[in-house]
Amino acid sequence: MNLQHKNMPAFANEQTYDLFAPEALANSYPLFKRMRSEDPVHYSEALGYWILTRYRDVEAAVRDERLSSNRTALFINKLGSLDVKEIQNFLDMTSHWMVDTDPPEHTRLRKLGNPGFTTRAIESWRSIIQNTTDRLLDRVQNQGGMDVVSDLAVALPGFIISEIFGVPETDRANLLEWARDIGTFFGAAGGSTIEMAELARKADKAAVNFCALIRQLIEQRRRQPGTDMISLLSVAYQEQGFNDRELPFLCMEILNTGLLTTTDLIANGVNALLSHPDQLQKLKKNPTLINSAVEEILRFDTSVPFSTRIAKQDLTIGGKNITAGSIIALGFGPANHDPEKFEEPEVFDITRTPNEHLGFSSGIHFCVGAVLARMELTICLTTLLRRLPNLRFDPDKQAIPTKHSNLVLKGFDSLRVKFDACLN
Template sequence: MLAEHQTTAFDLLAPASLANPYPLYKQMRETDPVYYSEANGFWVLTRYSDVEDALRDDRLSADRSSLFASQLGGLDLGIIQNFLKLTGNFMIEKDPPEHTRMRKIANQGFTARALESWRSIIQDTTDRLLDRVQDRHQMDIVADLSVPLPALIIADIFGVPEKDRGNLIEWAVDIGTFWGAPATDNIGAVARKADRSAVLFTELMQEIIAERQHNLGTDMISLLISAYTENGMNLEQIPSLCILILNAGHLTTTDLIPNGVNALLSHPEQLQKLKDNPALLNSAIEEMIRFDTPAPFLFRIAKETLTVGGKKIPAGSVVALGLGAANHDPAKFQSPEIFDITRSPNEHIGFGQGVHFCLGAVLARMELSICFSTLFRRMPNLHFDRDLSAVIKHTSLVFKGFETLAVKF
């Protein structure tokens, strides 16, 4: 199904495109902003206005469960049956009115009172991680900070026993890797790992839920048990919400931190501006999210035939909403290629928009604020380690970040 008048084939999965997709996004936006990728079998939107409209268009379904089967490339769907069972209740992949009902209940785990109580958890966890590397005068931002920080914070917020936290994080990464539509020649192994981890994650969550039912506390799982019980919902759905919170909060923040550090260190004049005026931190965080969006694409399924930018998108089509591309659209942002921590207004859509606006956005912003303020207070001379090249993620359209980012201080 080649779109009419299409003349250029864009390779979204080329190593160079995954490492730095913004030149490709610019070319697509200027020449074919509603592009059908024959190679990938989906439509790609790259203009801010189109992506913003699509995020609010109820003709585009968030239920992409059918894509998991296509990811397997002909392998037996049975190898991900436990993964499908766990993710089948993902709120992020439900449409209203079911999504509305689930969201209302999930919000009870993110009350202002709960969020404020988590501030000390975030600060303590950040300090503990930096304590480990302080005397080394070097670290990998990814392995030493951005991978463990959000995972440990959420495990603490969930009230997961210390002995289980390492496994919990490993299982969440396995599940999130397959969920993120990886570009790999070994999809069967990735799928089987995700399925096994779905079993183990569910079993651990069920054990914790059973224990909390008799001993409710102030942790998030206790809050969710109360909310689900009061609304007559099945507690068996809680593990699905927990893995969603863990993956959304863990994987996105894991990429936001190194992306932000890289942007600041690559633009020393902006870093100095932040050091001179720490009150710019919140503005800087919003610019980090816009400038190098950690989740560059969201996928939707067309429930009916619709027209976008003069192109007819048939019912059943997969549509990739280019958040990263939209956040660099010059029709919306003046000089979008420039990293400017004082940018205002900054109406980026890094956390989505509409009914699916990121549930954990407030928590993510709090984590980033505490992480960056602590990092540059404790390590004011932070700089790139020129002896160790950074390694950029190169396996997924859904996640954009670093595998390693070495720094010295």
């Protein structure tokens, strides 16, 4: 598929919206509001993307069979003049991911992943999440402060997903690094040739190392099966006669997305609560509101603000003619703040109902790890507020949003907080 963005028509009064300006990185929602009001189906010359910001357009696009989730051409396009061999291992991996395939292949892959998300398996994660959260807070609770990102948001999903998959502790740091390298190139909106070449090579090397580790773990579990997800999936693959070659790619997708998106979601959630002390106090007084609070966090500041699609044919969205091969960025973040869908969308309200947000996408690509992400965030925030009294921003340390040009992932590089130390 050829991506059509080099010779797109120029628009007479075209607005420019810099999604990576410092003020947009700090808070992108005022910019999204402008785009939704001025040009809700906007073509960005800088990115070469069409950008959708209205809820009705985004929700319809998620379900539109004329739009493909196969991003192979997009990844190759990022390379510019570089040889596609630079990302061959990366492409081999993502071409087997549910998130990057269309039916009927997507339907088949989704079926393969179901054994890892049974009710029994999901409930067994609860104690792992609680114990891990407590261990991490044990390390900091007497210090009176911490960095939510490095001390909790990165470490918690890393420990949990590694425990669920039975990844040895000696390999966990590498796993996090590989996931970051893959995710950075996956969501990169563009950059200089030198920058993209570096990101591409890191992602490709990470895919090789990731795959080697997972294959090694699969072989170990076949000799000594356990109750971890790799063991469950291995048994299911053998019993149903699935192609074993695909199992590592499925494991890599679940691991990768489970690590990156939840990391950002935890930090975004803490930031939202601390930025709205009235809602924080409401939650403290009534902890039963935690499930509703989690849904509002997912709406208010999702960790996945955009997802891209490729137009398989010419089509019209919001009165704009879009040609086959065009890249379309579906704005989950902007859509979640659309006043046509949500009353007072800029208000953070932990009792909001209904709350039909797109924090986990929708339709056939609804996030397969949504149950795990919700469980992690619920247990993490509940334990955090219970164990760290008077949790607040550190006035001497400014929060640092992610700086890389990543359209797909949104979070913080650092989020310093203080609390009353609990000396035993």
